[in-house]
Amino acid sequence: MARVLVSPLNWGLGHATRDIPVIKTLHDHGHEVTIAACGNALSVLRQEFPDAQYIDYPDYSVAFSFGRFFVPRFCASLPFMLKAVAREHATLETILSKDQYDLVISDNRLGVFSPRVPSIFISHQLHYHLPLLYWPAELLAIPANMFLHERYNRIIVPDNLPGELSLAGKLSLPQTDVARDRVFFSGILSGTHQIACAKDLDYLVIISGPEPQRTILEKIILAKIGELEGSGVALLGSPQGPKAIVRSGNWTCIPYVSTEIKTELMNRAQCIICRSGYTTLMELAELGKNQALLIPTPGQTEQEYLSWYYRQKNWYYSVNQKHLDLADDVAKTRDFPGFPAMARTAENTKRLYNELLAEYLE
Structure with missing residues (x-):
């Protein structure tokens, strides 16, 4: 050993x-x-x-x-x-x-x-x-x-x-x-993997990354999720924050979940709204997700480049968080097929x- x-x-x-x-x-x-x-x-x-x-x-x-x-x-x-x-x-x-x-x-x-x-x-x-x-x-x-x-x-x-x-x-x-x-x-x-389950969740929002931009995106998203028709879960990416789960209409907001529960939610979701952080993008590839909206962290040049790169490759749609029109941007994600198959x-x-x-x- x-x-x-x-x-x-x-x-x-x-x-x-x-x-x-x-x-x-x-x-x-x-x-x-x-x-x-x-x-x-x-x-x-x-x-x-x-x-x-x-x-x-x-x-x-x-x-x-x-x-x-x-x-x-x-x-x-x-x-x-x-x-x-x-x-x-x-x-x-x-x-x-x-x-x-x-x-x-x-x-x-x-x-x-x-x-x-x-x-x-x-x-x-x-x-x-x-x-x-x-x-x-x-x-x-x-x-x-x-x-x-x-x-x-x-x-x-x-x-x-x-x-x-x-x-x-x-x-x-x-x-x-x-x-x-x-x-x-x-x-x-x-850390995610594919599981057999029903795709019964219309949207999964994953809010992640360093502060203060994580909190800024959280406020923007939570103010706009009412524009979307259907059911959704918002993961706030704050394991050290408040533990309370908030439910409003068809939406549930959760401060943090284990990798196991996050994997289940990602498998169930038809559309994923997330940062263009590289680890999150690998999760999309692992799960074979073909519908996602990428929102790069402002000023974080790596995420901005990856968002641009994926649009050029015709893999995923992305939008600057300042110009986020959630319902319209989610509709545009349907024109992008996601990643090709890979190991x-x-x-x-x-x-x-x-x-x-x-x-x-x-």
């Missing part, structure tokens, strides 16, 4: 939820997993794996601003963030000095690596997409990524190989020889373990 430390970033719930199938695969092969996380990511994984070992491991916050000022505010926060990454790395070395691990898996936590223990980085974003105004920063990110990737033995990219089935488009393209030497395209990794998580995690993880654990 090997010991593995898994540490997801706490920016939204996506990093934690896409690690769920990886952790399950490690457990299935008899390995002991310690989860090092904080905030909502820690809360989510505690609910999914109540018997696992946990370390409350702070990461770093970033100022997600309103509108288009995300990039300059993010750049201004970089000195503070780099200090936080250095503290994060020092904390990891303290953890490793107290307990022995055979493998460290970091999901987008920049300081979670060690020269003493094989370290693996999970990210679908090997290339950063920024507005044209900031193209010098996009170019500078290439050597910065190379410096980061050199710290890890391998890089797991939860995407299909570059080409027609790539879910992340240019974001997952390796830009340096370092990345190309280390990259492993695992295919989609999702699902069960097949992908089996290949991931046999072709990569087993090398370090057996």
Whole structure:
């Protein structure tokens, strides 16, 4: 039995939820997993794996601003963030000095690596997409990524190989020889799965992502869901918030549900309204959903790019939250067919373990 430390970033719930199938695969092969996380990511994984070992491991916050000022505010926060990454790395070395691990898996936590223990980085974003105004920063990110990737033995990219089935488009393209030497395209990794059930729910709204934009979208959506005919559930994506379930007409608003219940709701829903966060998009692919409305987080350039990319591919319709006309936009989703068929998580995690993880654990 090997010991593995898994540490997801706490920016939204996506990093934690896409690690769920990886952790399950490690457990299935008899390995002991310690989860090092904080905030909502820690809360989510505690609910999914109540018997696992946990370390409350702070990461770093970033100022997600309103509108288009995300990039300059993010750049201004970089000195503070780099200090936080250095503290994060020092904390990891303290953890490793107290307990022995055979493998460290970091999901987008920049300081979670060690020269003493094989370290693996999970990210679908090997290339950063920024507005044209900031193209010098996009170019500078290439050597910065190379410096980061050199710290890890391998890089797991939860995407299909570059080409027609790539879910992340240019974001997952390796830009340096370092990345190309280390990259492993695992295919989609999702905590959801298909189940046999009636499609008796007209709409499922999934409100997720970092604050304050999560709350902003919640207010916008809850003010407009009355425009939709039929039944619906709104998941507010707030595991640490109030627990009360609110019912109004044919709609039910729930602060947070387990992955199991969320999977059931996603399977039942005919149309899904959600952010264009990459983990949510992998869930749509896993479930084969052909009707969805994507609402990118304002200023979050990755989500904005993916929304544009999917419209160009004629996969899904998307709309800016400022211009959201819920009833009209939902009607437009019917003209888009969804993702083409692709390998699902069960097949992908089996290949991931046999072709990569087993090398370090057996």
